[in-house]
Amino acid sequence: MNSIGALIARDDALDILLAGLQITPISQQPPDEAIGRISAGLIASSPLPAKSVAITDGWAVRALDLVGASAYSPALLMKPPRWVESGEFLPDECDTVIESAWLDQKDGIFQIVSEPRPGEGTRPVGAEISADFVVLRAGQKVRSIHSLIATQLGLRSLSVRAPRLQIINVSGGGDQSFTAQYIAEDAARAGAVVTRVDVANTTIAIASAMGATEAHLIVTMGGTGFGKTDVTIDSLRSMDIPVAHGIAITPGRTAAIGRKGDTPIIALPGDLEGALGTWLAVGLPLLDRLTGGERLLELRPIRRKISSAVGVAEVVLLATQSGEWLPLAVGELPLWALSQADAWMLVPAESEGFRAGELCQAHRFGDEK
Incomplete structure (x- = not known):
């Protein structure tokens, strides 16, 4: 059974895990499969549309040929115009689509009885996307619209950059399988390619799973506490993996960190509260480094005072109310608060909290929730 010593500061834990950690190499994925991944950037090499497109059914003409046309002084066309349907490219010499009522045909002579505006009835070249337009910045998540544009x-x-994340779920019963699933889905939404393996809570099983993985980030789940069957930390140490057990984060103090060569390891508690607290504070920043992802901060005043103990970083759940952050829970993540939370923030270990009305930065749960 492992024992816990002095808690390591959250920022120190991150520094250890981030030291020398390189951004994941770029990979290529089909546009539809890249949705949800973190982009390495996309600049349009050509305009959209590449040619003028009709946005209404009608006759394709050149506006310059019809200057001054009216019912009293119709413009005569030297050759019959071409009929186009909405969505069709215009003939090269045409730049305008006119309604059928504007054309009078008699004895093989085509007359236009109204003067159109150049480009009327069309979507011109580059109206959707101009050449060299930045469709995706590096670090942006690929959405369906980006796939369509591509x-x-x-x-x-x-x-895209799609780091491999291996979850090793150390069987612990209860709701731990749900916790592993929750973290796996959250990591996938943050751009990781997640695989999960469930193992027995034995040193041999944990070591075997640890040795078989070639992930960019390893997350173990469960077995970090002080029970007689909590063997995860001892298992890691038996593999000569340096481990810092106990992180100054609430919730999540029994979590641990380590490194297998250059690969970071986060050992999460088996309960959702402790696992999620550590994941938000430590796991997501690691994924951001691996993917180059952007995690935006939103600034709002806090609706009421937040008090926090110095020396421990505390996760705070927030709801939006009348343009302010309303604290729901500090240092704990009960299910009722998780169900109502719009955002979360971390009170730094050196802070005593925030006074009412103070501007605070928080991460929207959004895709991460």
């Missing part, structure tokens, strides 16, 4: 640009793949 397809219309004729791209067969998108450049």
